[in-house]
Amino acid sequence: MGSRAGGLKRTIALLLSAALALGLAACTGAGAAPQAPAQAGGSLPADVTKQLQAAVTDAMTRAGASGTIVGVWAPWSGSWTAGLGSASKDNGAARMSTDMSFRIASNTKSMTCTVLLALVDRGQVGLDDAVSKYLPRMVGLNGVTLRQLCQNTSGIADYEPSLATQFVTNPTRQWVPMELVSDGLAEPATGNAGDQFAYSNTGFVLLGMALQAATGRSWSDLYHEYVWGPLGLKHTSLPDSGALSLPSPHPDGYASALDASGQPICGTVLNDTRLSPSIGWTAGGVVSTLDDLKTYVQALAAGTLISASSSTAQWRTVPLSGSAPTWQGYGLGVVTLGPMRGHDGEIPGFISAMLTEPKSGLTIVVMLNNSTVGGGFAQLLGMQLASIASKAPAASGSTAPVIALPWSAEQAKKGMDENPICPPKGVTPAPRDTSVPVPQSED
Template sequence: MNWLKTLCVGVVVAWVCVGPAAEAASQRQELDRLITKYQQMNQFNGSVLVANEKGVILEKGYGFANFEWQVANTPDTKFRIGSVTKQFTSMVIMQLVAEGKLQVEDPVTKYLPDYRKDTGDRITIAHLLNHTSGLPNYTNPTFFKTASRDPYTVADFVKKFCSGDLEFEPGTKFNYSNSGYFLLGAVIEKVTGQTYAQTLQQRIFDPVGMKNTGYDVSATVLPKRASGYEAQPGGYVNAPYLDMGLPYAAGSMYSTVQDLYRWDRALYEDKLLPAPLKQRMFTTALDDYAFGWHVGPIKLHDGKTEVATISHSGGINGFSALFVRAPERKEVVVLLDNTARGSKLMAMATGALSILHGIPPKQPQASIGEVVMATLEKSSAAEAIARYRTLKTTKATEYDFAERELNNVGYRLLGSGRVAEAIEIFKLNVEMFPGEGNVYDSLGEAYLAGGNKEQALVNYRRAVELNPKNTSAAETVKRLEQPAATR
């Protein structure tokens, strides 16, 4: 009898030990199947890491880091991470606050005395951190067409691109502005006496052990660096060159999924920043944005379960990134892509979190945008639009008909100089989503690119009516309403 009891206890112990491992293996397989489907449908190409409080469940590369040489992506492939950089800028600022070297309520001019006083005296460090400064965003279409390839010193760039007239009174509205984070980099250099890159290395990368993360410099021969690609009519092309000094403190970092996992785990400790200041960093102001982080719930794929998350996305020529933390169960999803497929990353992350919570994930749908683009390569815009209408009527559940699908096609056409076709695609999107301000904004931009300022104004006005927070469209309306001589 005692022998039987001992055997039973042993079986129970074995089951308890094997159970979590079996669950992790099952989740790993389901996650891998989901990501593989996205990759097979040309909706993702990059590296993935998914973890919970017990550790890493999946870390794997999908597709190629370099298409020319067919070099595979791996968990230690280095990707440009774009605006995910902002959380590191925010951390350095808050470290300086902890050391008494600055205050977030201080005006910009206290640290940048050469900055224009009429606006700089009204903009605080906090306004820059949470995108409520009113500064125009320098990363607009004109910038990418004219200045994005040219090197600038920090001081010269601030003067030319980050010193514009305010779009609204600081603190009254949210408007995402890379210009504000560029200024934060200048403040960091002024206060520390070091370059922004040196400060990141000493204050974050070295202490956390992020050996495969850094400030990107195009000229550097960087082992395991992914090449960036963009989808164009006919297939992928190498992404346009961008001087990596220009994204600066707003978006110039590279990293790996493994290093971002190390960063995630470090944020649960208080070694980098005291807990009260870390809480301040994660506290939102307007539009669910804190200091370098989006904070808000994600609804999982059962349509009802919500998970509290802290996250940020990033996009830069040829690259897309998404870093999602769910602190309650120490879950994290890191997605780094080198084909600019940012529009699919949130759906992938939500699917991954759903799997971790035992909820079946939604499977990826074929991209209607890719069908439209392929039709445009062989035929006319009229034929592509007809194809769209037919599939929407007959196979609505098989394809993704989200607003972003046609929007992406329109911008791909604009980028390749096919303005007339872009206008037709954007007009179709307006027809499909008449209540969405973004579709009118895009159509207005296309009309403006084609020289039709009257129709551009009509659509920009409608964009502002539907979304009064669209300050960029509002500024365009003001500019187009000015008399021609003044403009």
């Protein structure tokens, strides 16, 4: 899902330096990428897995999570997948395992936009069609296009800030898409259509409504035909709004209660495992697993599900803000972080991130089962793991690639250490270095 209520913006807090900045053009995008190299058999070297596990364990503590599911794949060296911690905070709870299902939240957005581009490839819709073409009775659209909904440049406000407290405290309430859209449209616009990036779950729900109207098909069918089926994703689904339970096996998901203004009540942790996917729908309702997300994000980055021209359009990015470094950008439902591609997500109970560098095949998927710290925290953890794994030595017969990441593991960790949201007992957030810019998370 998206931004926290009450103005609590989640940030990617990194120490930026000119020596590390790649200066990647945030408005051009690289287009379709080659298929990832074949994965080397065996595990990553012990010293690398030790660093990875230490990073994840520290992040679990800071997030207040009982456990995490994580996968790191470095094709030239090996892989590491793990379920760390326990599946719930209950005494005697089962250990977390890599086959468990979890809510992927805003990672859903990339799937929704991939379906849009697949429909564009087939001539069923136009990327720059006005949304009103498919939703003619909807007021307040002001010429917004399908592309702008996917790129968060529609100017339509996000519904989540005003509804976040309800989502966390009453997660089983079922919402119809029009309720969510109406709430977003009732808020002041964030700008004129096409002017600037402003994250909006409302836009992705509107996109879901528009494409459902254009095709006459359910979103479960659309995802299956254009994303899950071609990739053989057997454990990925968009549950109905009344399907409150996750497929088994699954971990429990937790979140701090929010007050009326959307601020977290840090001493009150709620179990939000049972939740209606309707709070996110095509903006954040999909459920998946570690292995399915790994397969998916690699295909997403390579553009294998859509035409080369559509993939180029998907990865042509806009800046997240005027102060964001040029190596951060947002495409059509996708994020670029230097050479890495993917997304992150937050929904009550779970945060996650999926990142891949398509030339080398370096891929990271991570989930933590406490959403209080926000999806940007999971993205930072993914960035930390990517930095560690990018330096893994080559296995016999392989050659280690040079992956120029514009951040270090230490910088990503510092970003998590500086997170001010509900730090665990005994842990004080590190003071921010105000002499360097703090780019905002896209999610």
